[in-house]
Structure formats: structure tokens, C-alpha cells
């Protein structure tokens with residue numbers, strides 16, 4: 001069940017792809033719905049994000065227990081440093097996004113529910129239709145800023161991360177990507 005230089009555990013591989021692909025979809029949908037004001041997508045984005053948070057936490061606990069996997073091949077020093085920075089940014093980002101999302105929506109008065117299952121009720125303003133009474137406006141506002149800025153930082157990190165994976169696969173022709181696809185490498 002542990003990660004080795006020649007083969008990653010199925011837990012590491014399954015959690016990487018479950019969280020990674022969900023994050024890519026959530027970043028895309030989040031940006032799209034906010035940019036084009038597609039309000040029907042908001043409850044879906046929030047519900048999926050909260051469910052993803054459970055898997056994200058499982059992944060973080062797994063990483064803390066296991067440590068980082070050893071690099072699959074002999075990376076150059078700069079590659080090693082850059083990949084470490086990006087891996088940290090990605091894993092912290094996966095926690096920051098759902099936490100800031102929940103704080104922004106929950107404390108903003110919009111409530112929290114997972115596909116109709118209410119976790120926190122919304123607090124609508126009786127005097128202004130469609131407006132909410134925030135539970136804590138300043139924290140909700142800060143969380144909103146964090147959700148937006150961290151979103152862009154993670155998008156850039158994912159681009160660098162995927163470019164690195166493709167460079168290792170196609171240019172260096174080492175086992176970095178194959179190992180993350182569950183294969184044994186020499």
C-alpha cells in the first residue's frame with residue numbers, strides 16, 4: 001500500500017486523478033459561471049466542491065501519513081525544486097478553494113447545501129429581494145477575494161504541472177507520467 005520509486009500505490013494514483021480532474025473541472029466551471037453570470041451553475045459548483053472537499057481531506061491525510069513520493073527518475077536540481085514548490089501549491093490550493101468557497105457562501109448569508117441537502121440556511125434580506133444578510137460580511141468578502149486569487153494561482157500551477165508531466169513523458173522519456181498512471185517502471 002506504500003509508494004515506491006518503481007510503483008505508486010493505487011490509493012495515491014486514485015486520489016491524484018479523482019482530485020486532479022475534479023479540480024480542473026471546478027476551476028473551469030467556476031471561472032465560466034462567474035465570468036458569464038450563469039447563476040444556475042452556482043448550486044452545482046458549490047455542491048460538487050463540498051463533496052470534493054471530503055476526498056481532498058482524505059488525500060491530504062494520505063500525503064501526511066505517506067510523505068511525498070520519491071521522484072521517478074533523476075531530476076535535475078531545478079526540476080526537483082520547481083516540482084516540490086508546485087506540488088505544495090497544488091495540495092494547499094486544493095484545500096484553500098473549498099474552504100474559502102464555503103466561508104464566502106456560508107458567511108455571506110447564501111447558505112450551504114449539497115444537492116438540496118441543507119447544511120446551513122440562507123439568510124435572505126426581507127427588504128431587498130435576492131439580497132442576503134451576511135453572517136460575517138468582512139470574512140465572507142476576504143474569502144471571496146481568496147477564492148478568486150487562489151483560483152488564478154492554481155490555474156497557472158496546474159498549467160506548469162501538466163507541462164512538466166508532458167515534458168518528462170515526451171522529451172525526457174522517463175517514467176514520471178507512467179507511474180502516476182499506475183504502471184510499474186524500471
Ligand code: HEM
Pocket residue numbers: 012016019020021023024063069070071072083087088090091093094158161162165176177178180
Ligand atoms: C491532466 C492533468 C494532470 C497530469 C497529467 C498530472 C500528472 C502528474 C504526475 C506525472 C505526477 C507525478 C510527479 C512526480 O512523480 O514527480 C503528479 C503528481 C502530483 N499531482 Fe498531478 N497531474 C495532473 C493534474 C493535477 C491537478 C489538477 C492537481 C491538483 C490541483 C495535481 C496535483 C498533484 C500533486 C499534489 C502531485 C504530487 C504527488 C501526489 O501528491 O500524489 N495534479 N501529477
Ligand code: HEM
Pocket residue numbers: 023026027028029030031032034035042045046047048049050052053097098099100101102104105112147148151152
Ligand atoms: C473544490 C474546489 C473549488 C474550485 C477549484 C473552485 C473554483 C472557482 C473559481 C475559479 C471561481 C471563479 C472565481 C472568480 O473569477 O470570481 C469560483 C467561483 C465561485 N465559487 Fe468556487 N471553487 C471550488 C469550490 C467552491 C465551494 C465549495 C463553494 C461554496 C460552497 C464555491 C463557491 C463559489 C462561488 C459562490 C463562486 C462565484 C463567485 C462570484 O460570483 O464572484 N466554490 N470557484
